[in-house]
Amino acid sequence: MIVTLLLEKTVEAVKELYGYSVEPDKINLEKTSKEFEGDYTIVVFPLLRISRKSPEITGKEIGDFLKQSFDYIESYTVIKGFLNILLSDRYWINLFLENYNKQDYGRSEPIEDAPVIIEFSSPNTNKPLHLGHIRNNLLGYAVASILEANGNKVIRMNLVNDRGIHICKSMLAYIKWGNGEDPSTSGIKGDSLVGKYYVRFNEEYKKEINELILKGYSQEEAEKRAPVLLEAQEILRKWESGDPGTIQLWRKMNGWVYKGFEKTYARLGITFDHVQFESETYLLGKELVKEGLEKGVLAQKPDGSIWADLTNDGFDEKVLQRSDGTSVYITQDIGTAQQRYDHYHPSRMIYVVGNEQNYHFDVLKSILKKLGRNWADLIFHLSYGMVELPSGKMKSREGTVVDADDLMDEMCETAGKITTELGKAKDLPDPEAGELFNSIGLAALKFFILKVSPKKNMTFDPVESIDFNGNTGPFVQYTFARIRSLLKKSGIPVSEINMDGDENSLVLMKSERELLKYLALFPEVIRDAANDLNPSFVTNFCYETAKFFNQFYQEVPVLKESDQAKRLFRLCLSMFTGNTLKSGMSMLGITLPDQM
RNA sequence: GGUCCAGUAGCUCAGUUGGAUAGAGCAACAGCCUUCUAAGCUGUGGGUCGUGGGUUCGACUCCCGCCUGGAUCACCA
Numbered sequence: 001m002i003v004t005l006l007l008e009k010t011v012e013a014v015k016e017l018y019g020y021s022v023e024p025d026k027i028n029l030e031k032t033s034k035e036f037e038g039d040y041t042i043v044v045f046p047l048l049r050i051s052r053k054s055p056e057i058t059g060k061e062i063g064d065f066l067k068q069s070f071d072y073i074e075s076y077t078v079i080k081g082f083l084n085i086l087l088s089d090r091y092w093i094n095l096f097l098e099n100y101n102k103q104d105y106g107r108s109e110p111i112e113d114a115p116v117i118i119e120f121s122s123p124n125t126n127k128p129l130h131l132g133h134i135r136n137n138l139l140g141y142a143v144a145s146i147l148e149a150n151g152n153k154v155i156r157m158n159l160v161n162d163r164g165i166h167i168c169k170s171m172l173a174y175i176k177w178g179n180g181e182d183p184s185t186s187g188i189k190g191d192s193l194v195g196k197y198y199v200r201f202n203e204e205y206k207k208e209i210n211e212l213i214l215k216g217y218s219q220e221e222a223e224k225r226a227p228v229l230l231e232a233q234e235i236l237r238k239w240e241s242g243d244p245g246t247i248q249l250w251r252k253m254n255g256w257v258y259k260g261f262e263k264t265y266a267r268l269g270i271t272f273d274h275v276q277f278e279s280e281t282y283l284l285g286k287e288l289v290k291e292g293l294e295k296g297v298l299a300q301k302p303d304g305s306i307w308a309d310l311t312n313d314g315f316d317e318k319v320l321q322r323s324d325g326t327s328v329y330i331t332q333d334i335g336t337a338q339q340r341y342d343h344y345h346p347s348r349m350i351y352v353v354g355n356e357q358n359y360h361f362d363v364l365k366s367i368l369k370k371l372g373r374n375w376a377d378l379i380f381h382l383s384y385g386m387v388e389l390p391s392g393k394m395k396s397r398e399g400t401v402v403d404a405d406d407l408m409d410e411m412c413e414t415a416g417k418i419t420t421e422l423g424k425a426k427d428l429p430d431p432e433a434g435e436l437f438n439s440i441g442l443a444a445l446k447f448f449i450l451k452v453s454p455k456k457n458m459t460f461d462p463v464e465s466i467d468f469n470g471n472t473g474p475f476v477q478y479t480f481a482r483i484r485s486l487l488k489k490s491g492i493p494v495s496e497i498n499m500d501g502d503e504n505s506l507v508l509m510k511s512e513r514e515l516l517k518y519l520a521l522f523p524e525v526i527r528d529a530a531n532d533l534n535p536s537f538v539t540n541f542c543y544e545t546a547k548f549f550n551q552f553y554q555e556v557p558v559l560k561e562s563d564q565a566k567r568l569f570r571l572c573l574s575m576f577t578g579n580t581l582k583s584g585m586s587m588l589g590i591t592l593p594d595q596m
Numbered sequence: 597g598g599u600c601c602a603g604u605a606g607c608u609c610a611g612u613u614g615g616a617u618a619g620a621g622c623a624a625c626a627g628c629c630u631u632c633u634a635a636g637c638u639g640u641g642g643g644u645c646g647u648g649g650g651u652u653c654g655a656c657u658c659c660c661g662c663c664u665g666g667a668u669c670a671c672c673a
Contacts, residue, residue: 025613033616043615045653081653082616124673166673305671314599315669322671329673358600359668385601386666422635440635452609456602457666468635470621471609478635486632528612540610543620554628554637561632596635 002072002091003029006040013065020050037077038084039517045081055081089508092516097499099519100576106522106583108151113347115153117340118144118382120352121270124161125257126170127195129264129404131387131460132354135449137270138589139384140352142450142535145587150530155344158272159336162254163279164329166198168235171249172228173197173204183256189263189405190256204228233324240326264404269442269589276339278332285335286327288371289320297370313366315359320367333364334371341375348378350533355383355455382533385457387449402462411466412441418468424596436593440474443590447473450588451539471543473590476581479546480592483578486558488594490571499572502565511552512573518548519580526587535588542584549577 007024014022028046032038044051044059051058059078063085067073072091077084099105120140123129129137144154174197183190205228212222223229238246265271289306292298298320300306306321320331340349351361361381368376389402416437419425425433444466451471452458468474487494508516522541529537558574561567582592 028613028615030615034619035617041616045615048653080616126673161673164673303671319671324671326671328671354667355601356667357673360673362600383601388666418635424633424635448608456609459608461608467608467622470635472621472635474635475621478633482633482636489632532612536610540620543610547620550636551638553632557632559632596633 002087003040005070006042006066006085009066009069010042010062012069013062014047014050017061017065018050018052022047022050032084036079036082036084037086039087040085042083042085043081044078044083048081059083089506089513092508092513092520093503093506095520096516096573096576097503100572101498101579103579104583105576105579106526107149108523108526110153111151113153115155115344115346116147116348116350117155117157117344117346118147118350118352119157119159120144121265121272122159122161122353123261124164124166125194125254126166126198128189128191128260130401131404131407132401134268134404134407134445135384135387135458136352136354137265137268138446138449139382139454139535141270142538142588143350143352143382143533145589146526146529146533146535146538149526149583149587152530154273155346156271156273157340158275159278160275161278163239163250163277163282163332165232165236167250167254168232168239169201169205169228170194170198171246171253172232172235173201174253175249183259189260190258191260191264192403192405193260194253194257201228201232236326237324267405267408267442269591276336278336281335281339282327282332283335284338285331285333286321288334288338289327289331292320292371295371297372308367308370310363310366310370315363315366318363318367330360330364330367333360334367337364337368337376337379338373341373341378346378348380350380350382352382352384355385357381358383380533382454384454388457388459389461402460407462408442408445410462411445412437414466415441415444415468415474419596428595436596439591439593440468440477440596443473443477443585444468445473446588446590447476447539450535451543453536454534473585474596476542476546476585476590477592477596479549480578480581480585481594481596482553483549483574483581484594486571486574487578489559492571494575497571497575499568503569505565506569509552509556511548511555512570515545515548515552515573515577518545519576522580522584525584538584538587542581542588545577545581545584549574 007027007029010027010029011022011024014020026046028043030041030043032041042059042062044055044062047058047062048055051061053061056078059081063076063078063083066085067076072087074086074088076086118140121133121137123133141156144156147154174194177200178197181193183193186193188196205226208226208228209219209222212225213219217225235246239250289298292308293300293306298306298308301323303323304325305319305323308318308320310316310318318330319328321327337349340346353361358381361379365376365379368379416433419437419440425436428436448466449458487497490497525537525541529535552573556570558570559567561570585592
């Protein structure tokens with residue numbers, strides 16, 4: 001790497017010139033900012049103490065030394081305290097020659113290491129997926145792909161929250177008001193149908209609470225005593241005790257939901273390597289709770305409920321098992337974690353879960369450690385911000401959510417409309433046109449969500465938020481389509497486009513240089529995105545790359561260039577850009593059409 | 597109230613070991629299609645980086661206080 005070489009030589013320069021040994025990491029080397037000529041900049045201020053000379057003279061002396069030690073340094077300038085180093089075209093061209101036709105450019109060799117488990121999606125089976133889940137799924141899938149590109153072995157894990165009071169609520173409402181309808185008789189997608197009964201439950205629940213308050217109960221009291229809630233709790237007890245009728249209904253309704261989810265995942269382009277069900281891990285969790293109780297690290301109250309006292313860790317007491325013996329949410333998480341650890345001996349366990357559960361994961365780790373599981377430190381909660389609507393927070397209880405299926409439909413419809421308005425894709429036959437609109441609509445949605453740093457909350461206006469111009473998925477797709485068009489029109493089969501060795505006379509145009517310099521960053525971008533588990537680095541890289549390409553495309557002719565060496569170089573540079581975009585966007589789960 | 601996260605242009609967002617004049621897109625305005633896809637390119641306007649201190653040659657970035665917004669502290673998941 002040129003950066004390490006420059007650092008080493010600078011250290012040497014300081015030693016030679018001023019007789020002082022500095023650590024390489026003390027040298028301030030960065031990319032030259034746009035307004036100045038140069039590729040890398042050494043900030044000389046920190047070195048003045050050593051040189052005991054003015055910034056200008058120090059910069060010049062180091063600059064001279066470096067220029068003499070490197071063939072690749074074209075020139076340097078010292079402005080104020082900044083030594084700007086300009087690399088020769090040769091350097092960039094060599095870098096280009098090494099990588100332009102590599103399909104796996106930027107990706108790392110697989111590391112021989114224990115796998116990283118990444119859990120995402122984790123839907124509840126009482127309602128369809130909504131906008132919040134979309135962010136979760138896209139983030140999880142992208143992070144997994146980025147880790148793979150970084151050389152990690154990855155296991156994409158989905159944990160289905162298929163049991164608990166929430167599904168009992170839907171079941172109860174279905175028993176009471178369902179009249180035996182099912183997805184085929186009603187024509188409603190399975191997950192939506194179950195969701196309908198979840199909303200119905202909450203309507204009844206609210207009504208009963210209000211009635212009880214009129215009778216003189218406090219709000220809190222009313223919430224606990226509402227008859228439908230008591231009935232739902234009864235169903236949960238029956239379920240945990242294995243009541244056949246309850247289990248049968250539960251299976252049936254969950255089956256509808258899974259069919260529905262399958263469609264939504266397929267549309268989103270999400271797949272998993274392994275699926276866990278809470279109903280299969282909560283018993284292990286209960287066992288661990290029992291173990292903790294026997295060891296004396298957990299405590300039982302007179303009513304039978306079991307608690308962890310975490311006040312020494314800065315948390316409150318946490319209930320792990322209700323007085324009626326049923327388990328709570330965190331109980332299954334304890335079992336799930338244990339199962340994952342035993343089964344995979346992973347190097348890390350990443351959980352992609354919203355920031356509303358920050359406390360939950362702190363508590364989970366704390367409890368696992370209390371139980372003597374030191375591997376709790378392998379757990380990392382990848383916490384992301386909420387997606388809010390202009391009208392405020394989404395509440396599935398009240399049905400004020402943006403449904404994932406509806407949203408995708410709308411995006412693709414809009415994509416089709418815009419494409420038609422622009423007069424494009426006229427010659428495409430029907431099924432392919434549909435695929436194209438799908439690709440564009442989903443690209444817009446995915447890119448919009450993934451370009452935001454995971455940690456941040458985001459507001460999403462279904463009407464106005466998503467654009468097809470500017471910093472968007474379709475912009476990158478369009479750029480790619482332009483590149484494909486160039487390659488196609490060159491008349492050379494893509495697999496045979498190659499430099500022919502006549503590149504010695506090349507002088508780079510500004511836009512060629514800028515583009516090439518930026519493409520050179522891709523390996524670094526993947527590494528940073530993997531380290532920070534942040535797909536927005538890749539998203540922004542793809543956008544900037546496309547922008548640099550469009551500037552290049554606008555400034556210089558490719559196929560119309562008369563000089564053969566230049567024409568071929570530009571064609572290969574375009575192909576290099578295309579490969580890189582395709583690779584980057586595929587990590588985000590975004591497909592790039594050849595034509596649009 | 598405790599804890600955690602966030603606050604950058606009218607709007608949506610970049611800005612990562614502290615570096616030069618804080619950047620994009622959208623929206624507004626002005627240009628560029630007889631020339632490789634105008635979903636593009638070029639330009640103009642728009643900022644007390646929430647706020648007040650501190651550290652430093654240098655702070656959007658680090659430290660402290662305050663303000664605002666969000667999350668959370670359930671025998672919900």
